[in-house]
Amino acid sequence: xxxxxxxxxxxxxxxxxxxxxxxxxxxxxxxxxxxxxxxxxxxxxxxxxxxxxxxxxxxxxxxxxxxxxxxxxxxxxxxxxxxxxxxxxxxxxxxxxxxxxxxxxxxxxxxxxxxxxxxxxxxxxxxxxxxxxxxxxxxxxxxxxxxxxxxxxxxxxxxxxxxxxxxxxxxxxxxxxxxxxxxxxxxxxxxxxxxxxxxxxxxxxxxxxxxxxxxxxxxxxxxxxxxxxxxxxxxxxxxxxxxxxxx
Amino acid sequence: xxxxxxxxxxxxxxxxxxxxxxxxxxxxxxxxxxxxxxxxxxxxxxxxxxxxxxxxxxxxxxxxxxxxxxxxxxxxxxxxxxxxxxxxxxxxxxxxxxxxxxxxxxxxxxxxxxxxxxxxxxxxxxxxxxxxxxxxxxxxxxxxxxxxxxxxxxxxxxxxxxxxxxxxxxxxxxxxxxxxxxxxxxxxxxxxxxxxxxxxxxxxxxxxxxxxxxxxxxxxxxxxxxxxxxxxxxxxxxxxxxxxxxxxxxxxxxxxxxxxxxxxxxxxxxxxxxxxxxxxxxxxxxxxxxxxxxxxxxxxxxxxxxxx
Numbered sequence: 001x002x003x004x005x006x007x008x009x010x011x012x013x014x015x016x017x018x019x020x021x022x023x024x025x026x027x028x029x030x031x032x033x034x035x036x037x038x039x040x041x042x043x044x045x046x047x048x049x050x051x052x053x054x055x056x057x058x059x060x061x062x063x064x065x066x067x068x069x070x071x072x073x074x075x076x077x078x079x080x081x082x083x084x085x086x087x088x089x090x091x092x093x094x095x096x097x098x099x100x101x102x103x104x105x106x107x108x109x110x111x112x113x114x115x116x117x118x119x120x121x122x123x124x125x126x127x128x129x130x131x132x133x134x135x136x137x138x139x140x141x142x143x144x145x146x147x148x149x150x151x152x153x154x155x156x157x158x159x160x161x162x163x164x165x166x167x168x169x170x171x172x173x174x175x176x177x178x179x180x181x182x183x184x185x186x187x188x189x190x191x192x193x194x195x196x197x198x199x200x201x202x203x204x205x206x207x208x209x210x211x212x213x214x215x216x217x218x219x220x221x222x223x224x225x226x227x228x229x230x231x232x233x234x235x236x237x238x239x240x241x242x243x244x245x246x247x
Numbered sequence: 248x249x250x251x252x253x254x255x256x257x258x259x260x261x262x263x264x265x266x267x268x269x270x271x272x273x274x275x276x277x278x279x280x281x282x283x284x285x286x287x288x289x290x291x292x293x294x295x296x297x298x299x300x301x302x303x304x305x306x307x308x309x310x311x312x313x314x315x316x317x318x319x320x321x322x323x324x325x326x327x328x329x330x331x332x333x334x335x336x337x338x339x340x341x342x343x344x345x346x347x348x349x350x351x352x353x354x355x356x357x358x359x360x361x362x363x364x365x366x367x368x369x370x371x372x373x374x375x376x377x378x379x380x381x382x383x384x385x386x387x388x389x390x391x392x393x394x395x396x397x398x399x400x401x402x403x404x405x406x407x408x409x410x411x412x413x414x415x416x417x418x419x420x421x422x423x424x425x426x427x428x429x430x431x432x433x434x435x436x437x438x439x440x441x442x443x444x445x446x447x448x449x450x451x452x453x454x455x456x457x458x459x460x461x462x463x464x465x466x467x468x469x470x471x472x473x474x475x476x477x478x479x480x481x482x483x484x485x486x487x488x489x490x491x492x493x494x495x496x497x498x499x500x501x502x503x504x505x506x507x508x509x510x511x512x513x514x515x516x517x518x519x520x521x522x523x524x525x526x527x528x529x530x531x532x533x534x535x536x537x538x539x540x541x542x543x544x545x546x547x548x549x550x551x552x553x554x555x
Contacts, residue, residue: 053533077539089534092494093466094552102548103538152538 001189002027002050002156007059009045019045021212023059027156027205032182032190034203034220036227042212043193044086047160050191051083052076063156082154086161086193088145091132096144099132103148116147119180121173138165146177157181159192163199171198178202200224251277255319258348261380263317273315274301276329278322290314290341300330300362303343307336307368315344318361323353323387328360337368337400346378349389349415358390365396367403367430375407381414388416395422399430401456406433411446412554413439418446428456428485436465437554440473440501450479454487454516463491468550469501480508483516493522496553498546 009020020042027033035043048054050061052073061069068076077083091099100113114124120143130136132144142165149157166174175198181190182202192199200206206223208215216223251259255277263269268283272290275283281301286292289309293302303314316331335341351357367373381389397405411418424432432452440446452461461481469475481489493505507520527549535545 051537073533073536074539074541077537081537083537085530085534089528089530091531091549092553093555094548098548098552102535102540105539148538 001029001031001064002191003060003062004046004049005060005062007046007049007056007061009042009049009054010057019212020049020056023209023214025207025214025217027189027191029187029189030185031204032178032185032192032202033205033207034200035191035193035207035209036195036200037209037215040211041209043209044160046209047083047158047191047193050156050158051081053083077152077154080155082149082152082157084145084149084157084159084162086164088141089132090134090136090141094132095128096130096132097128099144099148100151103151104153108151113151116151117144119150120144120147120177121170122147139167139170142166143170143174146174150177150181154188156189156191159190159194161193161195163194163196171196175199175202197228200227251282251319252321254321254350258319258321258350258380258382259317261382262319262346262348262378263315263344269313269315271313271315272303274303276316276318278320279325279327287312289339292316295330295332298330299327300332302332302334304334305336305339305341307338309336309339309341311340313342313344317345318347318359320347320349320351320357320359323351323357323385324355326356326358328362330362331364333363333365335365335367335371335373335403338370339368340372342374342376344376346376346380347391347393348380349383349391351381351383351387351389352385354386356388356390358388358392360392360394362394363396365398365405367397367399367405369400370402371400372403373405375405377407377409379409379411379415379418381416383414389414390417391415392417392419393421395420397422397424397432399424399426399432399459401427402429403427404431404433407435409434409436409438411438413441415446416442416444418448420446420448422448422450424450424452424461426452426454426456426459426461426487429458430456431459432461432463434461434463434465436463436467438465438467438475439550439554440467440469440471440475442471442473444473445475446473447476448478450491451482452480452489453482453484454489455484456487457485458487459485460488461490465493466495466553467493467503468496468498468554469503470498472500474502474504476504476506477522478504478506478508479520480510481518481520482510482512483518484512486513486515487517489516489518491520493524494553495522495524496550497524497526 117124207217479491505522509518
C-alpha cells in the first residue's frame with residue numbers, strides 16, 4: 001500500500017535541523033498501523049509527508065507501487081490518501097453538511113451525510129446544518145474531522161492524534177469508530193498516530209519513532225509488551241524509547 | 248406577463264428571484280420607467296409627483312405580505328435618482344424585496360441611485376432584502392449608490408439583507424438609522440468586489456431609545472485590484488446594546504479599510520466593534536485539498552461558504 005524509502009526531512013532555519021532521518025517502512029494493505037513515540041519524535045511530520053503537506057528533503061514515497069514523492073496534496077487525495085488533522089480547521093459559513101459532501105466528492109443526500117456524524121457519536125440532526133466555526137467545541141470539531149475522513153473512504157486513511165482534544169467519555173466512542181473501521185478494512189489501510197494504549201491495543205502493527213528515527217516496528221503483540229512493560233523491557237525495544245513518558 | 252427583453256428577465260431573476268410577475272404588491276422599473284405596478288388591499292403603491300419614485304404605504308396590522316420593487320437597466324448611459332418611501336403601519340409583518348440589476352454593454356456609465364426611507368411603525372416587523380448585480384461587456388461603468396434611512400418606532404424590528412456579489416463597478420452605500428425604545432435593527436451585508444471595483448459602506452446608527460439594539464455584520468471579499476471601505480458608527484444615547492462586525496477576506500491585490508466608530512453617551516450603552524481582515528488561511532486550503540479539491544476549487548468553496 002504505502003512505502004517510505006530512506007525518507008528524511010530537514011528544516012532549514014538555524015542551520016538545518018533534521019526532523020526525520022532515513023525512514024524506511026511499509027504500511028501493508030488491510031492493516032491498522034499505529035505510529036507512536038515521544039513528543040517531538042517526528043510522528044506528525046511523517047503524517048504530513050504522507051499527505052503531501054510537506055515534501056521530504058530526500059527519499060521516496062510510493063503508494064500502490066507508484067512514486068508519489070512529488071505529487072501535490074490534491075493528487076494524493078485523488079489517488080486515495082485521506083488525512084485527519086490533529087487540530088481541525090474552522091471555516092466561517094461552511095456547514096458540516098458541506099464539508100462531508102466535499103469529502104465524498106459526490107452529491108450526497110443529507111440522510112447519508114448524517115450516517116457519518118452518527119458514526120462518530122454526534123447527534124446528526126443537531127450538527128448537520130451547523131457552521132464549522134468557533135461555535136463548535138474542540139471535541140465536536142475533532143469528531144466532525146474524523147467523520148469527514150470516514151466519508152472520504154480512502155484507500156489509506158491517516159489520523160494524526162485523533163484522541164487529542166477529545167474528552168474521556170467520547171474517547172470510548174472513538175475507539176469503537178476505529179474498531180468498526182478495522183472490521184471493514186478489506187483492501188484499505190488505516191494509519192493512526194497516537195499515544196493512547198487503547199488505540200495501540202487495536203493495532204495490527206506498531207511503529208515507534210524517536211528523535212526522528214525509526215526505533216522499532218513490528219506486530220502489536222511483539223511491540224506493545226515492550227512499550228507497556230518495565231524499564232528493562234523498554235530498553236529491549238531500542239534504547240528506552242518511551243522512558244520520558246514512563247517517568 | 249411582463250413584456251421585457253431577455254436581459255431584463257435575467258436581471259430580474261438575479262436581483263429579486265423573479266421568474267414572472269410577483270404575487271402581492273410590486274413595482275417594476277426598467278430603464279428609467281415603471282413598467283408594471285400592483286397595489287393590494289393592504290399595500291398601496293403610489294408614484295411621487297414632485298420627484299421620481301414611489302410611496303409605499305402598508306396598512307397597520309398587515310401580516311405575511313410582500314412588496315417587490317426591483318429595478319433593471321439595460322440601456323447604456325442612463326443616470327437616475329429614485330426616491331422610494333416606505334410607510335410601514337403599526338404591528339404589521341412584511342417582506343420587502345428591492346434590488347437593482349444593471350447590464351451595460353455600451354461605452355457610457357449607467358447609474359442608479361436609490362434613496363429609500365423606511366418609517367417603521369410601533370411593533371412592526373420588516374424583512375428587507377436588497378441585491379445588486381451588474382453584467383455586460385461595455386466599457387461604461389455600472390454604478391449604484393444606495394441611500395437608506397430607517398426610522399424605527401418603539402419595539403419595531405427590521406432585518407436588512409444587502410447583497411452585492413458581482414459586476415458593480417462603483418458603490419457608495421450610505422445607511423442611517425434611528426431607533427426608539429425597544430427597537431431592534433439587524434443588518435447582514437455580503438459583498439464581493441473584483442477587478443478595479445470600488446465599494447464603500449457607511450453606517451450611522453443612533454440608538455436613541457431605552458433597550459434599543461442593533462447588530463451590523465459585514466462579510467466581504469476583495470479580489471483583484473478592488474477596494475472596499477467599511478465605516479460603521481454606532482451612537483448609544485440611551486441604555487442600549489450595539490454590535491458591528493467586519494469580517495473580510497483579501498485576495499490578489501485587494502484592499503480593505505475597516506473603520507470602527509463607537510460613541511457611548513449613556514453609561515448603560517454597551518457597544519462592541521469587531522473587525523478581522525486577512526487572506527484565506529493556508530490550513531483551510533490544505534484541508535479541502537486533502538479531499539481532492541485543487542487549490543482554486545478549495546478557494547471557491549471557502550469564499551462561497553463565507554458569503555453564503
